Amino acid sequence: MSGTAVRKERKRIAEILQEQGLISEEQVRQAIAVQQRSNKRLGEILVDLGFVSEHELADALARQTGYSRVHLDQVAVPREVLELFPRELLERYDMFPVALDGDRLLVAMADPSNVLAHDDARAVSGRDVVPLVASIGEIRRALGRHFAGGVDWDQLVEWPEGGSDGANAEDLDEDPVVESPTIRLVNAILVQGIREGASDIHIQPEDDRVRVRYRVDGRLRDSMEFSRRLAPDVVSRLKVMANLDITMQRKPQDGRLRVKVDGQPVDVRVSTIPTIHGEKVVLRALSRSHGVISLDRMPFQPENMNAVRSMLRHPQGLILVTGPTGSGKTTTLYSFLQALNAPDVNIITVEDPVEMRIPGLVQVALNPRGGVTFASALRAILRQDPDIVMVGEMRDAETAELAVRAALTGHLVLSTLHTNSAAGAVTRLLDMGIEPFMLSGTLVGIVAQRLVRRLCRACRQPVETLNEFELEFLGPVGPELTIYRAVGCHRCGGTGYAGRTVLEEALLVNRDVRRLIRDGADEDRILTAARAAGMVSLRESGVRLVLAGESTVDEVLRSIYTVDDHGDGPEIAWDQADEVPHGNGESETR
Numbered sequence: 001m002s003g004t005a006v007r008k009e010r011k012r013i014a015e016i017l018q019e020q021g022l023i024s025e026e027q028v029r030q031a032i033a034v035q036q037r038s039n040k041r042l043g044e045i046l047v048d049l050g051f052v053s054e055h056e057l058a059d060a061l062a063r064q065t066g067y068s069r070v071h072l073d074q075v076a077v078p079r080e081v082l083e084l085f086p087r088e089l090l091e092r093y094d095m096f097p098v099a100l101d102g103d104r105l106l107v108a109m110a111d112p113s114n115v116l117a118h119d120d121a122r123a124v125s126g127r128d129v130v131p132l133v134a135s136i137g138e139i140r141r142a143l144g145r146h147f148a149g150g151v152d153w154d155q156l157v158e159w160p161e162g163g164s165d166g167a168n169a170e171d172l173d174e175d176p177v178v179e180s181p182t183i184r185l186v187n188a189i190l191v192q193g194i195r196e197g198a199s200d201i202h203i204q205p206e207d208d209r210v211r212v213r214y215r216v217d218g219r220l221r222d223s224m225e226f227s228r229r230l231a232p233d234v235v236s237r238l239k240v241m242a243n244l245d246i247t248m249q250r251k252p253q254d255g256r257l258r259v260k261v262d263g264q265p266v267d268v269r270v271s272t273i274p275t276i277h278g279e280k281v282v283l284r285a286l287s288r289s290h291g292v293i294s295l296d297r298m299p300f301q302p303e304n305m306n307a308v309r310s311m312l313r314h315p316q317g318l319i320l321v322t323g324p325t326g327s328g329k330t331t332t333l334y335s336f337l338q339a340l341n342a343p344d345v346n347i348i349t350v351e352d353p354v355e356m357r358i359p360g361l362v363q364v365a366l367n368p369r370g371g372v373t374f375a376s377a378l379r380a381i382l383r384q385d386p387d388i389v390m391v392g393e394m395r396d397a398e399t400a401e402l403a404v405r406a407a408l409t410g411h412l413v414l415s416t417l418h419t420n421s422a423a424g425a426v427t428r429l430l431d432m433g434i435e436p437f438m439l440s441g442t443l444v445g446i447v448a449q450r451l452v453r454r455l456c457r458a459c460r461q462p463v464e465t466l467n468e469f470e471l472e473f474l475g476p477v478g479p480e481l482t483i484y485r486a487v488g489c490h491r492c493g494g495t496g497y498a499g500r501t502v503l504e505e506a507l508l509v510n511r512d513v514r515r516l517i518r519d520g521a522d523e524d525r526i527l528t529a530a531r532a533a534g535m536v537s538l539r540e541s542g543v544r545l546v547l548a549g550e551s552t553v554d555e556v557l558r559s560i561y562t563v564d565d566h567g568d569g570p571e572i573a574w575d576q577a578d579e580v581p582h583g584n585g586e587s588e589t590r
Helices: 003-019 025-035 042-048 054-065 087-093 115-125 136-146 169-173 181-195 228-241 302-312 329-340 374-381 397-408 422-431 436-442 468-474 511-518 523-532 538-547 553-560
Strands: 095-101 104-109 128-133 156-160 200-205 209-216 219-227 253-261 264-275 278-287 317-322 347-351 362-365 388-391 412-417 443-455 497-508 562-565 570-573
Touching (some): 003 025, 054 128, 054 136, 087 095, 087 136, 095 115, 181 200, 181 219, 181 228, 181 253, 181 278, 200 228, 219 228, 228 264, 317 329, 317 397, 317 436, 329 347, 329 412, 329 443, 374 388, 374 397, 388 397, 397 412, 397 436, 412 422, 422 436, 422 497, 436 443, 436 511, 443 553, 468 538, 468 553, 497 538, 511 523, 538 553
Parallel strands (some): 104 128, 347 362, 347 388, 388 412
Antiparallel strands (some): 200 209, 200 278, 209 219, 253 264, 264 278, 443 497, 562 570
16 A cells, blocks of 8 residues: 555544544644654554544544444453464454354454455454454453463562562572463563552452452453462462462461562562452552652642641641541651651651651561550550651551550651541541540641542543533633543543542641630531631542543542432532632642
8 A cells, every 4th residue: 555545544534533523634734744753553643642532533443444343441252262363463463352253253453454464363263354443552451451471571570578588589580380371370460460550459269260450540440360270379379479378278368579570679468368269369569669759749739738847847746647548648648757757856657567668767567466566566666765656557546545645745646547537537536535635735737638530631631511510519610711521542541541649638736626626526617617727628629630630520529529318319418518719820730
């Protein structure tokens, strides 16, 4: 095919996209200019430039060619169909088998007009091929989800945590069974999960298979599956790597291992639990290469950051970070500790587990079997002449009381608590038996936070008309402000989101709040006093994030609302039901 013919075909794609109002003439000219300097198809360039999403391009290609569109992210392909092709062939042509239809084989293709792909697919499978249209991103995600192979095993070096008995890199290279299918599969699961940025890897046995799911940006998604008969070997391999007892299958176990992927060290926490189908394993990946986020880079609202800096200037007292599991509380605490870390300060932490090593800090790991609990460690720490103490979590009344007493005796104590809001932390501590006069005399401030997904910059699109729900949450929105929606492209894995950011509120305890705590006031009165003192609430922080084009109303609401039953049905009860101002500078991109 000549270069002129190629340009005409790509022009037809551009015309279809223009007819649908998805791109402009100027955007086409920009894409053609880029295309002249690369070997990519025009459609790929339009996606790379963020002018259209991968799904919109695939829809246009289906319209142009007349082939049916298939959404591979929603398709589970039978194993017997996958076995018809080697992975190398599928990757070469960006295609993926979908299903058998009698003697015909349905194959999703990013370029269904590729004659060579048709011929090779027919020759390898021995069947007539019926092309379907899918995006490149969908095809590549399907390849990763359905195949455990194709990983550069030399990129992974593992050794158990602690001691000299564990294998090191040299031992692993000399291991005669390194090429066993089980080891290759375990390595594939770890490498792929870490490369995709998964915070947790779930290896979940079911009736007839084992599902592997990755939690990326706070959401679980299927990645691959393998035969149920391999499950015991996979679990045993992970137990060996984490120094766990492979003979113990009826009790939960916890361990730790360390890996290097692409040259970067990653700590992995291993947790097993027996289920009706066998042992389930969850691996939490804690990258050591990212380091602690400095306080200056924390994406807090300006008012809340000022409150945090005021808290950290106190020489003594209690500072709390609250929120549900997985809301980034530990990351925030590490940021605070780094800001406080200095040669003339003795900082001691007790954590479960120690997720990140910080030079200059004395970090103690919890070991309940050895008698090291939060309470016992805190007692010992107070005899180590500390200036600042960090307690990983206030799990019980004893730990909470010890922390408050430590704050009363001249120490700065930082800790976390599971509550829905900053004001709710006061109620929780009072419910745990802390006397109001003790709490009012020690509490310096509370930060409540959530993690929300950020919109993918490559594919987000403006919202033309806000629905009733969005208007209720955002309030009056001026015409100069643009709200965006999630679309999905190959860069974000079709989710429409890439990365996460934080929603927060920082309650700085002033004289009025201190008096309310001493008098045993409820959350609403404490919240009102904090708002009067200038606290930016979780809801207002979320509104600013949406108006800045960083996230969506749906994503923010998923994180900050509660549902109460009121007779006729559920109704939304905002964390803060006040009006949200849209003042200058409050919708800046963070």
